[in-house]
Amino acid sequence: MTTHALDELKIGGLGASRKRVEDDRFIRGKGTYLDDIALPGMLHMEILRSPLAHARIASIDTSKAWDIPGVRLVLTGEMMATRNLAWMPTLSYDTQAVLATDKVRFQGQEVACVIADDPYIAKDACEAIEVEYEPLPVIVNPQQAVAPGAPVIRDDKENQPDNVIFRWEVGDKEGTDRAFERADVISRLRLHYPRSHPSPIECCGSIADFSRATGKLTVYMTTQAPHIIRAAVALVAELPEHMIRIISPDIGGGFGNKVPVYPGYVCSILASILLERPVKWIEDKTGNLISTGFARDIYLDGEMALRKDGKILAVRMHADSDHGAFYSDAQPSKFKIGLLHSTFACYDVPVAHLTATGTYSNKAPGGVAYRCSFRVTEAMFFQERMVAAAAADLGMDPAEFRRINFVRDDQFPHRTPFGFLLDSGQYAKCLDVGLKAIGYEEFRREQAEARKRGRLLGLGISTMTEPLGAGNSREFDILGIKMFDSAELKVHMTGKAILRTGARTQGQGHETTWAQIVAHELGIPADDVVVEEGDTDTAPFGMGTYASRSTPVAGAAVAMAARKVRAKARRLAAHLLEVSEEDIEWELGRFYVRSAPDRGVTITECAMAAYSNMPDGMEPGLEATAFYDPPNLTWPFAVYLVTVEVDPETGVWDVLNMVAVDDCGVRINPMIVEGQIMGGLTEAYAMASMQFITFDADGNCVGANYMDYLLPTAWETPGYELHSEVVTPSPHHPIGAKGIGECAAVGGPAAFVNAVIDAIAGTGVRNIDMPLLPDRVWEAITHRRDVSGAPPVRGDG
């Protein structure tokens, strides 16, 4: 039979490394980021921040600020309070100060803001505000938070006698205890995952534009989740939701930083309402790093019960997490410490138990999912560090130890001891591809030879699987709002189309890949599909883009909307071909008569018919909206392997090779998938080598600018070899895709650390906490001791 089907790759369908649509404007400097928007009559807002980490506010005198020409408004907490806006709810059922009234609770907290004709003037006026502080004792870590006599940070809250936010547990304590009793060997590991910041190059900001004439509030905002923000603004500012329009323009990177609601947004909105003029707030980098959603900052302590032959019998874990002054983690509400309990998911662990204690401190709030699905990064880091330590304790090869404990291909769907259901995977195969690519056996020989000559080579393995694509709505909600997504597809009469989703791209390339899904489902060339996101007045509802959930959820909604369109087009085709629907077959881009394949109509002809020649009784038009509530999470898998050389004299380590084997199911656009992986690997390298925020005893933040908070440049960043041989489609996703945006950032850090620890294996050192700064590696080698905790910020030497 001859086929008239379109060539999927030629029309930019699934699997096509289609060049990105959005690039056309970005390479010309014609993107529209928030700060590029100027509205008539627009004013500028700057924020005054607290220099102290914990202090009572004795007085705020704004009179000198008001006297500066060009100043339109000075907002303080007291003024916010008159409108019930001094505090706002967080995404984790806590409250957060918008502008401080009683106390400041972290360095960099918002104390006042000035709205002026020009940002330079607004800054001048901020400096003219006089604030009198009475310093209070400071807490900078979970140990201090629970110490007897610790000052209570949240004395604003009733029923908050101490600094503990939650105690949470999951798993089977008794079963785990019994398994530990049977263990031949028990391995232990305690580590610290330092505070980190997603730090997109573009900072946060908003332009609030309230019109008294229309009653409408339009807010341009750097947000990864515009619909959630609309709901939040409606609730916080007590405005009717239909009169609020959130527009998320081009976003200069998000990585989780642009999910929460920040005080600056709220202040700019109130200022615009009061002044009836557009008010722009553009955060500076210090403001971004010192006050907006951080990530990690957690101590993890665990044990693994092992049988002599290497089989894992049980895992026991405890987390002490530092959430800063306000519990504003952005995560599904049921899970107090995110999806930390996804840990050890790819291993066949019979029983496990996890406890977690969350505490307040005098540090910025956040706990955002920085390039990860809600604390999965910490989960996988601990898992892979623990696995490496356990293999070493047993004297087993770390690759072999993983292999014998992996969930086997025939065990899917597999229920983890913490209750997740893994969808699919070929873990051992991925490992084999990785070992071959890095030249495992040969490297081990080379390593042994080098060691004889005093050279320290190391190889680190990290594997990871990650629960991506929250919902399902049974288990996943944020403040009660179920986590699903939607897509709306409108096919015009000439066969061109517009697609809108409730997700929001920040560099992931939705404008390119969503069109590819439509091309795959309908045979409409991707170039004929325009994709729009980010405007709540036009886009259908969505929970936003973070936690690698766009392809698993919004992408699935795109496919489902296209399938609805195809179903209607089939009825149109039957009408045009004058046969019954049952006699119609589909091939890419075309319906034909089963018994006479040459008789067919294209999707374009169906589209025209939907506007010009529909059968009697059929609703005209060719459009569909689909809401997608995923039946399960998707679970991509990856193996990352790194080889390093450590200079024993300086502790400096260099990456020799890095191999990444990612199985993320069906790849919509392989070029974009590889871009995501390389970006993630680089953030992994950053976290392992240099990127961290720390605090001194007074709560002063070290890492509040790019001179102290180090992101690697092109010079330090290693090159990567990527492998895509293993493809295990997700059985429940409409096109078999899984999430990918974050895998490498989640799984990568442990590979680097494991490599360095492997290189110094002769020293007996079990752990060096990240970042592996040269001095920490040198200390471990020289003194043959573990190096733990956040790097100090000062000492006497």
Add this chain to the structure above:
Amino acid sequence: MYPSRFRYEAPRTLGEAISLLRDGGEDAKVLAGGQSLVPLMKLRFASPSLLVDINNIGGLGYHRRDPDGTIRVGALCRHADLERSDLLKASQPTMAAAAPLIADPIVRNRGTLVGSLCHADPQGDWAAVILALGGSVVAEGPAGRRAIPMAGFVTGPFQNALRHDEIAVEAVIPAPAGTPAGGYLKLERRVGDFATVGVAVAIETSGGVVSRAGIALTGVGAATIGAAEAAAALTGQPLSEETIAAAARLAAAAAQPRTDHRGSAEYKRHMVGVFVRRILSRVNGSGAGAGAAGQERAA
């Protein structure tokens, strides 16, 4: 991101610039490359009342070697000029090694060596290099010119010996009596980072012995540190494992490091010794005069 208000003047002659500074008082600042001053102004850590921009003054962009071998670097000579300089590659290995390690490539296009000396950042690179070379800064003021030896130029963190109406117009590196050798090693976590530890070594050799030595350290004290005893241990000696080890040990002893987020005090002191030894060993290994030890970038 938004500097405070200031008065701005961009004179065409040094004389005008000096008058402006004289009238401008203690609060006035000279603007050369601006790669340290402008960021401080954006953060409002610095808010000068008057900026005297010397970029329009002609004839200050040079770096040159006098017939006697003295090297002179004008106030507007950019780091990038020194990085690309054939003159330094041929005749001044310590400076040639340091130039590519200053800040990052774009900052090097505007920042200046003399400005960096005046900024007197305890973690600055050039101050250590010029100190090791026994150089000086030429200041011009209402009373004329004077040369200030580098050893006395930096008076504290971000403090220098210039009077408020003086402009540093030139850095001077004295002519070597022997064959110059040496290098600069800097431990930085990434390009553009400040030095965790930086070591400048500048020696001259003649007749198989070290005729002059200078060693200076950055990042390991409240100001650039001259390791005079370490240098003295080399002077008059041939470069050997023993003399190199002695110099490394004495340089490490001269360091006054503090533990901070870049590294522990113990580590920094250790690294001073390692860097001194590595620079001198490379010089030794490559034959007198040729050695220029380059960067040591941390992972």
Add this chain to the structure above:
Amino acid sequence: MTMVYEDRGDQAPGDVPLRRIRFTINGQKKIAEVEPRLLLAHLIRRGVGLTGTHMGCDTTSCGACTVLVDGTAVKSCTMLAVQADGREITTVEGLAGPSELHPLQEGFRAEHGLQCGFCTPGMMMAAKALLDANPDPTEEDVRWALSGNLCRCTGYQNIVKSVLWAAGKLRSQAAG
């Protein structure tokens, strides 16, 4: 840039000293009245209205604001607008000709050298300065030349490939 203030009767409107400067940007001659404290990046973005030059940090670290001043790559957040007097500025908007893209722009698209696009203009301008000086760079040369520009999305590997792609095309254009 015009500024209109509230007239409260007690402030002299002439308090803000403005200076007149002349400069050329992407081949067009301009006159501007600026406060001395105005940063060049703000002149370009808010004064001239060319928003392709981005600002990503306060400390001269990220390089998103990189432009060419008289052909030299400069971080425009760390130069005062008054210092542009008499100078020639090229921004990302000046890269492409009227009908075709610059090979760097083509290269970044062809090799997926950008994701969110925020650092891209600065990267391309730093790369342009490199290729103007060195038409046949190695991978290491490119990594070194771009080490004053931060990217958070790509991991740099594709940026490097993009620049090498552009270098190849420019060389073949020069040869052809």
